[in-house]
Amino acid sequence: MPMCAPDWSRLLSPKAIAILGATDRGDIPSLPQRFLGMHGYAGEIFPVNPRLSEVEGLRCYSSVAALPAVPDIVMVMTAAARVPALLEECGEAGIPFAVVCSSGFAEVGHTAAQEELAAIAARRGIGLIGPNCQGFMDVPGRVFAGFSSAFNDRHWKPGGFSLVSQSGFIFGIAGIAEEQGVGISRAFALGNAAGLGVLDLAEALVEDAQTEVISLFFEALEEPRRLLALGARAAAAGKPVLAWKAGVTPSGARAAAAHTAALATDARLTRALLERAGMIPVASVTEMADRALVLSQGRRPAGRRLTIVTVSGGAGVAMADAADPAGLLVEPLAEATSARLRDVIPSFGSAANPVDVTAALIGKPDMLAAALDLVTEDPLTDMVAVVPTVLQGTAAVSVASAIAAAAASTSKPLVVSWCPRPGTAAQAQEILAAAGVPNFPDPVRCVTALAGVVAGVAAPADPACAPLRPGPARMLAEHAALELLREAGVTVLRSHLAATPGQAAAAARDFGGQVALKVQSPDIPHKSDAGGVALDVAPEDAEAACTRILAAARSAVPGARIEGVLVQPMARGVAEIILGIRNDAAFGPAVLVGLGGVAAEALEDVQLMLAPVSPQEARAMLGRLRGIRLLRGFRGAPVADEAALAEAIVALSTYALRRSDTLESLEINPLLVLPAGEGLVALDALAALRGEPGR
Structure with missing residues (x-):
């Protein structure tokens, strides 16, 4: 049976730790006791080894039963074969947590032995960390319980940044973050995670x-819904969560039919899940450390508007260049702010954004302080980056003091990109560090770190979506997929399903202009590849064109089930978009939007979000597309109906949840967006169902 909720205080603030298998030989089992003593752990340490009477000056006990008190944690450092019996002893003694560093379990194929440990821990109510783990550290509490070589460092900086991973790699991440100025709280390496997980x-x-x-x-x-619940709890507690998922690779298992399946890779789905949980996705140690450094100020930007204050116009431009692809906005300041800045900085400077205070501040250090006061109070500023370039000596100290004072007087994130020659501005950098001001040597890293912690829109709680039913997917012909879109509330182009070439010709005459003819078969998802499409067909040519594409489709895909030919009037609009659903068995329904047509997979300019998608989130998805300018009047073209497109995203996401038990995928490609105020229309669709269709 699963253990009850543990008393976490006994793990996080242990008063006593027992070490099973403790030695004094200088080998791995000797390290936990050595590290605890080295760092000044204030609690009791109980070495346990039946062959020794003393270890490193402490009395050694023969067994768990012989201990003078019940420890909060046991460290298990013995051979794998002895671990099950020792866990049973811990259970008898009422010990709440066991950190099993011993190896020789599932990591070498001994899964049954690991399952036995998990079963004992569950039955005995033990919070099991491991096996095959390196342990954990609590820097402020001086608890270094494990054998990681990172524990050899006596000078960890205490702070509020805590890390969890299966891998001991987490101590390396903690070390790099600390080198950047981030104070460390706790770090756990869980190993095989047979009991307690991340x-x-x-x-x-x-x-x-x-x-x-x-x-x-x-x-x-493995538990996406639990991750969503964790994100909601962390957000309510005001604790940002950085999340790095390793091992994401493109998933092509269901990519044969739909672009959406090919583009909704594991990496994108993972990122969408983390963002839906309100977490901050990262993909490298540098990203993790940089974003932790920004978050260590205890601030999150309210929006994406970045104001840059620089001593060098070129440096400001370089940072502004980096801001655009990172998704930050370097926009004009409020006119009142700019007007007051013009009274502060030299006439040859710039009161726009970036703000260039020029090198004149070397002789007027108060000028930077006045400028920073103005920009931090600016209502159109969400965050501030200062670029002092290569200032040195007393000027650098004055500038650092002004920056530290500005950071202390604002609730907005304020960061610095400063790259002086080594040793020329040491005192200035110490002032920034003492004030908790993040300092990056590279302006691009500075911008990327800020962009990574921009607060997103509030995510709803765990979306209630039913799991996919088992069984193979069943593709639908286009006309049936279009019916699903009508059911979802998405506007679909007028169409007629013709059973014969003669019926196709009659439908073309009824439409009264040039038409598109498309063969309809659940076995031919990519109709153009099979020669099953004819465009711009005049009514008088429709019968011959229909005969031709039917023959081509039967030749290309022998045995295909042909359900007829779909006749549609030709349509023109501002832009072609791909809009689709992928219902992942683990993550649930996800909505993808991007440039349509052949550009969908060629350019991969797409955005993905787990359903449901709110109107605000839909607009944000569109705004993050690199090709969004094509919808906003690019080079004199009409402005597209972006509002209607956002509504379609919301409608499709709602439908995806409603049909999540059977709908595996549904894709519109292309979705034709008309000029502003005229809406949009779906031209083509693909769909796949699982199980019996349920409405």
Whole structure:
């Protein structure tokens, strides 16, 4: 049976730790006791080894039963074969947590032995960390319980950044973050995670008063709905969560029929899940450390508007260049702010954004302080980046003091990109570090770090979506897929399903102009590839064209089930969009939008979000497309009906949830967006169902 909710205080603030298999030989089993002593752990340490009477000056006990008190944690450092019996002893003694560093379990194929440990821990109510783990550290509490070589460092900087991973790699991430100026709280390496997993420890850290920012490194995401619940709890507690999922590769298992399936890769789905949970996705140690550094200020930007204050116009331009692809907005300041700035900075400077205070501040250090006061108070500024370039000596100290004072007087994130020669501005950099001002040597990294922590729109709680029914997917012909779109509330182009070439010709005459003819078969998802499409067909040519594409389709796909030919009037609009659903068995329905037509897979300019998608989220998805300018009057073209497109995204996401038990995929490609105020229309569609269709 699963264990009850553990008393996390006994793991996070242990008063006593027992080490099973402790030695004094200088080998791995000797390291936990050595590290605890080295860092000044204030609690009791109980070495346990029946062959020794003393270890490193401490009395050694023969067994768990012989201990003078019940420890909060046992460290298990013995051979794998002895671990099950030792866990049973711990259970008898009422010990709440066991950190099993011993290896020789599932990592070498001994899954049955690991399952036995998990069963004992569950039955005995033990919070099991491991096996095959390196342990954990609590820097402020001086608890270094494990054998990681990172524990050899005596000078970890305490702070509020906590990390969890299966891998001991997490201590390396913590070390790099600390080198950047981030104070570390706790770090857990869970090894094989046979008992407690990443989400278990993350839930504990949400409640931990010592933790301010949480970092998670996942090797697998097996409980997406629980992750969503964790994100909601962390957001309510005001604790940002950085999340790195390793091992994401493109998933092509269901990519044969629909562009959406090919484009909705595991990496994109994972990112969509993390964003839906309100977490901050990262994909490298640098990203993790940089974003942790920004978050260590305890601030999140309210929006994407970045104001740059620089001593060098060129440096400001370089940072502005980096801001655009990162999704930050370098926009004009409020006119009142610019007017007051013009009274502060030299006439040859710039009161626009970027703000160039020029090198004149070397002789007038108060000028930067006045400029920073103005921009931090500007209502059109969400965050500030200062670029002092290569200032040195006393000027650097004055500038650093002004920046530190500005950071202390604002609730907006304020960061610095400063790259002086080594040793020329040491005192200035110490001032920034003491004030908790993030300082990056590279303006691009500075911008990327800010962009990574921009607060997104509020995510709804765990979406209630039913799991996919088992069984193979059943493709629908286009005309049936279009019916699903009508059911979803998406406007569909007028069409007529013709059974014969003669019926196709009659339908073309009824439409009264040039038409498109498309063969209809669930076995031919890509009709053009099979020669099954004819465009711009005049009514008098429709019968011959229909005969031709039917013959081509039967030749290309022998045995295909032909359901007729769809006749549609030709249509023109501002832009072609791909809009689709992929219902993932683990993550649930996800909505994808991007440039349509052949550009969908060629350019991969797409955005993905888990359903449901709110109107605000839909507009944000569109705004992040690189090709959004094509919808906004690019080079004199009409402005597209972006509002209607956002409404279609919302409608399709709602439909995806409603049909999540059977709808595997549904794609519109292309979705023709008409000029502003005229709406949109679906021209073509693909759909796949699982199980029996349920409405």
